[in-house]
Amino acid sequence: MGTATLQLTRPNTIESSERLLQQIVADSSQRLDLRIPHALKGDDLGGLASTLQVIATWARRNPHGRLHTYVPSIHDQSSLENLLEHDHGLFSVLMAPVVVDRSGNDITYAARRDAIRRLDRIADFSGAKRGSEALIAAADHTSRHEPEALYTPARGSANGKLRNEGAMARLVREFGGLVQVGPRSKELLFQNVDPIAQILHELLDNTHRYARFHTDGLTALNPSVRLVKAEAVGQSLDVLARRVRNQPLLYNYLRHESHESPLYQESVVRDMRRFLEISVLDTGPGIAARRLDELQQSDKPSLPMEISALFDCLRKHVTTSSNTSRGLGLDHVQSTLTTLRGFIRIRTGRVELIRDFIASPYSPLEDQALKWDLDLAEQSRQDICGSLVTMLIPTNFRRGT
Template identity: 25%
Template structure:
């Protein structure tokens, strides 16, 4: 018998975690669970229908950030689900694709061997120029309007739509920006009720201000080598007979869509989605001022997250910073909205019925439910950063 020496044996290949085109929330959660256990090469679809589902764009972006933080080096392999000549540009034009490519240390071609990092960086640079141009026709993709800052790729400063180009302070006129976004996404003639742009701008500002404070550094104050944050505006249309399709298998979201039936003036209901994401240490880590240990009970982590919403002040002197997440919840309650929050080991949601008269904020508004298990707050795979996805019904009719 010939003895084969250990050093001559081929190394075990790194598994390729490949998300299929039909993948949605549950498939993403299953994939996130794998990242903590072993290294992997990631492949996401170049054209992923999940992006057209509520919170799909930021969910997929958070998955990419979590994967990149778990791998050193983080290697992204391009998918072969589109023609070779358009595959790369198709991927970069989508929010999740841009984030995945920007956070990768190396990008290889669909053959699994060819290094295409340099070419992809050129495409990323071109896409960022479009997103930072302020020209919505260049920025918008389908019915998704991304406003993103990717810190480690910004040679000329942060996104001027979000920040003042000279001072770096948060944009002081969110109302103007929201009105422009709404005008680009929504045909007002098909809505029966007026849109409260000021309330939406306030919501937008509070969430982004919170994100701005915590996205770029870890809990020791050290800058992340790669960091990003942003807001994604989307218009979601839901036909009553197809709520299950729109909910992508999430019962809580399906039930929320069904609750609109009695108030809707027609079979189709339109929702404005405002989703905010960051690549920071997560809400519980911020509140704890230290990483969350694996042995911490999930109810304790939930309490830390809930505590973030109870703080109605900021330690910052800059008036651009938000005054607290309670304002977000009051705005959500006022419009009958739905929030999904994914941070740490938690996947939470809160839904409010439309038409509440004279709404006021109360601590009961912070009794979040588990997105998959309802009142039973349960462990979910660990994620990087935090994503808030808010759905606001439009034009329900009186």
């Protein structure tokens, strides 16, 4: 079997992520290694989170693949720690079958040991650094699968429980305190803590219930990583428009007339756009997979079948759980994002769904196919690992005015 190497470089955009994914699928006949730089930042709204999902897909498709780093050697502790301070470095090490240094020497044990140490430092934000972004991760295939910020401590041999919506509000406040959204934007963000906490709870509850196992709900996935990532976005409209010039729906969202209405804060420069970007990522079977399994359509379903199953999961009270009083939570997410005048992108399986909740507010009886933007071309998207939900929440709007 031959070997090829995929190199992660900038720009890190949604578009570049899809190109990398095509390379992963194209090289399926040989072992594909991955080479990552020490530093990697998103060049697009949602770009870095999309790159993380591509890394997960590489790891899942290449169980014998090697993660190539620029760490000089196993003895260069500072270089390895520096790599793991970056989200892509931490995530790659947690997902990769084998990690090697610059000379090709196996440093898997040391890399994973230090990755777990970083998980410990950020588990309750005590070791988090203030900056433009913050992350909390659960690595289900390790002993650090229940970070304190997301789970109540386990008692005895029992597993901990995902924190409730009230406790999840602390997570939102911590994110707001760590990421640089600006003082006035932070004030408005904190006014919206409760609805944002509800969204996070719904999405993280979905990952807890459905993303840790195969579609049978019994066989644990290894590796399995679930994370929530928050990033402050604060730039002029012209700069942001250039960053999203290849994403027409997001471009229109940024320029939407509602941003120029009296809802917009007079104390903020009118050309500025400020958002909290939140991504929830898992490496599970995908949002539609459990629904397809329930419908006994999991064996090579067509793209229309996959889209139909995904839309089922977006509707209220459609569930793969035995508890029929609850759905998969995405109905509530859409309703809350309408209140917050948000934007969302969902990437799972072969499907990408996008929605502007200003131009297209949610209603419970809506026709999903008419409300979401999606590309129905059969070859438009390659099959990607897990599920990624990225949301933009304005932090210079007054809610309910």
